[in-house]
Amino acid sequence: GEDVEQSLFLSVREGDSSVINCTYTDSSSTYLYWYKQEPGAGLQLLTYIFSNMDMKQDQRLTVLLNKKDKHLSLRIADTQTGDSAIYFCAESIRNTGKLIFGQGTTLQVKP
């Protein structure tokens, strides 16, 4: 079945770049997403990438997609303390609208 894997924890210093990695299994996914969740809150859509794209940049966020290896990454440039949160990657299942989420990566930003 479909599966999405993420590393569980990442710690960086303020001002550094953060790279959060994700692997997925469903090669027919149409979109891949990155969501951010702060403590006690819902999910905030950060960015998404269509499956036929290799890269997408949106201000401090860069998404890289390696479709051959089914690998997705999110790079946050100039990481700030406000970026501390849990980051979920998710793949959409074609024709169902369903999302399969990874376990979430906790990003800790040290001042």
Added chain:
Amino acid sequence: GAVVSQHPSWVICKSGTSVKIECRSLDFQATTMFWYRQFPKQSLMLMATSNEGSKATYEQGVEKDKFLINHASLTLSTLTVTSAHPEDSSFYICSGTSGRVRTDTQYFGPGTRLTVL
């Protein structure tokens, strides 16, 4: 745009009572809404998918008689936890999607924390 609200944001109830959680899309018509459950420090588990005017489709292992879902309009879906027990305590999150906003993209509500005593 694409804002989803949930009410209440948190609720405490006694074991055996029923609790209703509302999910509203505020600035778009959500033809499909999803209900998720999230345990502490874990990922989101999809419970069910509801399309406006149709019966919800439940994921395997989710009791449809316990978690009643109604999607009566394009802006409102409700989840009722019937005869709640302490093991139903969790964070419940809904999301909505509409082809007019962006294909397949789900927009999430802020979540409802349910504590059953």
